[in-house]
Amino acid sequence: MFPTAFSTTFGRRRTMLTLAVVGTIPAFAFTHSLVQHSRDRREQLAVDWARQGEQDLRAGRAAQAADEFRTAQQYARDRGEYRLQLAQALIAANRFVEAQAQLLTIWNQTPGDGVVNRELGRIAARDEDVANALRYYHAAIDGAWSGDAAEERRRTRTELAEFLLQRHDTTQAHAELIALVGDLPPDPAAMTDAAALLLKADAGAQAMPLLQKALALDPRNPRALRLAGEAAFDLGDYPTARSDLEAAVAEAPLDARGEQLLDVSTRVLALDPFARRISSRERLRRIVRIYGVARAELERCPAGAQPDLQSQMDTLEPKMTEHDLARDPDLVDQAIALVTNVEASTQAACGPAQGDALALQLVLRQRRSSS
């Protein structure tokens, strides 16, 4: 009796166990088909909602777009791109805190993603959070990009340099720009952009060769010519500055700053008594002229008119003719010394000058630095 019952139980158990094991196969197949159907439907819903979000974002309805991307993201939770689009829509809607939280979640999963790091860098830069801005921008520069990675990295470094320049951190900006110049493609526009930033970072010496390269590729590029003129002006090379700015104006009208640079360069070249390859007569004529500029500057700025300077000017004025100067070399030195003193005291009292007075300041500054 016992063996029969035991055998029956054992046999039934074995049969049921076998059935249960084998039964997993159709159960898996059935569940698989359900899941596949659900996945397709979710995927389609995600695509539809994302498409609607893109349309709304393009139409400027950023808040609505954010809601739609959020819905898309719910239907495709493993797809980071919808969360990124959501973050970008939130940024467009000026909801930076929310955007940052979304971006940090993606960052947690893919800390090397270039786009995510750049967006986080932008938010940090907007919040004046320099440490995090530098951290995320650098991570973006070193990060992974789909598409043209080199171009995205250059664009990111450019953004970083611009942020640093806005904060007047020219040293750090300069370092970023030097790295940027090393990665530039042979593209005049990219070179010109980088040179413009170098000029903002007071790095005319680095900007100049870059602009020369750009002009070698595109000699009539008005922006490159204009910036080359500015670079030359900053470096005190007024002949080059004038020629580049004149070339630029021949291609396209100059901006106000460009016009001013051209004007000042022209005046410097016309006033400079120390210029090479001018005749003695012309040199004396220029000394007489700068004396007149100094006299006018003294009248413009009475605060800088120390009593002895005024009396010295009055004493020397009758002798300020080409004839007298030619006869008395000491008088030339005396006149130049007096003009230099006047320029220094008026600049100290009344700040930078305009027109010929500014040109005179530049001439004397160059003279000082060369001596």
Place this chain on the structure above:
Amino acid sequence: MNATKKLFLTARLAIGDEQLLLLVAILIGVYSGLAVVGFRLAIEWLRLMLLGSSLTPAFPRVPLVPAAAGLLVAAFVVLLFPAVRGSGVNQTKAALYIYDGYISFRTVIGKFLTSAIAIGSGQSLGPEDPSLQIGAGLASALGRQLNLSREHMRYIAPIGAAAGLAAAFNSPITAVLFVIEEVIGRWTAGVLGAVVLSAVASVVTEQWFLGDEPLFRVPPYHLAHGAELIAYAALGLIGGVISLVFVKSVAALRPRLRALPPWTWYLQPAIAGLFVGGIGLRFPQVMGAGYEFIDQAMHDQYGWRVLLALCVLKVVTTTASFVSGTPGGLFAPTLFIGAMLGGGVCAIERLVAPGITGPIGAYALVGMGTLFAGIIRAPMTSVFMIVEVSGNYSIILPVMISNTIAYLVSRRFQEHALFDVLAAQEGTVLPSMEEERESDVHSVEDAMRDPTGMTFKGEESLSTALARSAQVPAAPYFIVDMGGGVWGGLSRAELEHLHDTSPHDVPLRTLVAPLAPPYLYPDQSTATALRVLRGRPFVPVVHRADRTRLEGVLALDDVLRAVTGTEGIG
């Protein structure tokens, strides 16, 4: 004869009962995983069909759909599946403690169907507790088909429950801990292996189909400032109070609604649905399980006013849905309430002390654990659940602080845990795991006798021993140190018998047989002592580090005296 031999040979080659249980546990895990995947798909499909694909469904679907679905669910529950009311946790415990593991397959189907309709239509309930009951029911059905022993059948429901919960949360550790902490109540090696296997098999199956995405995508956590822990403590305090409000509301309203005439049972889920839908018109976040909105709260999508409003409204809507008898779980709403509360506390802290506030996602996570500790009162599970669902171990410090405070507040002002209250209201007396955990455990040290005067050296002669025994007339037995950590023993009657039959000058060692190990240690429980005392009148209690050192003597009488506080039977 040959047939019998063949039979026993087959039996020897066949797997044993313990191994069979492990194999069955894996099968339970697989089937539960598949069922939970199907359950989740059903909820999603119903939600899309009934409320549309937008996260914020509009009028007239809201509030009409939850109300209409409530009518249907009520009809199913009252007419076809009366056992599916509630969350499912107590039903699983009842299967373990009352019904020898029996959960009808009809209940599984009913739970699947009614919970999917309720949650899919927007009732403020979650899918985890029903998943737990579905897993337990499938396990019970499989166990019956395999004709498992009574002992294994009793444990089959918790094994299935762990599988169902693990798949629902996509987190096996949480499920194992919850089942051990809240359903079984003790770490039994035999069943633990099966519970772990079923949970793992279930999660593997679920991830096979739905991927290994964690339940929540959490932004990186860091403690912004040490003082932030004060905010987490405050979160624990507030969480404890809100837990109390929720538990007391459910405990007070549920029996009142059940006491109404039976015809109202058809209407109660519909009215609850209408109520939830009415709130859903302005705050659609409170409808359904709400995981997508927990995600949003973690990503700073709401201001503090909205977060706190959602916290309060979810308490109200979940209470309404649950007390109406609508089948569905409390885990997801608990997490929702906690996430919103945590987010709200963070948002307010940012206004007050912006420099020392960490990310809102961290507060939302901690808030979830806090409410779980306060409402469900499973403190270990609440800590590990947060760590597991977020995959973030560094958050454990604030979680522990906040959860502990919420748990203590909840316990201070609410004597019994929610599931115990619900069981009592159902008229079922189930063991309270919380009370069992905290019941006094008597140790051997509490019960043993001081051995002073009751110990003889093995070298002592019988006459000396007799003389010394006369000085302790109350001692019923004596221990003999045989040397080298071996102890012998004899009763007073045995000693007197030796006096009559043996020479008086021989050492005791030659007359007394050594007591066979095991001996007892002072820190062991009296339950262990009872097992060791089986068939032995008394046992020496020795030092763990030095077995030659006698700490005491323990007899059955001593155990009874310690446990009952009386003088015992002897």
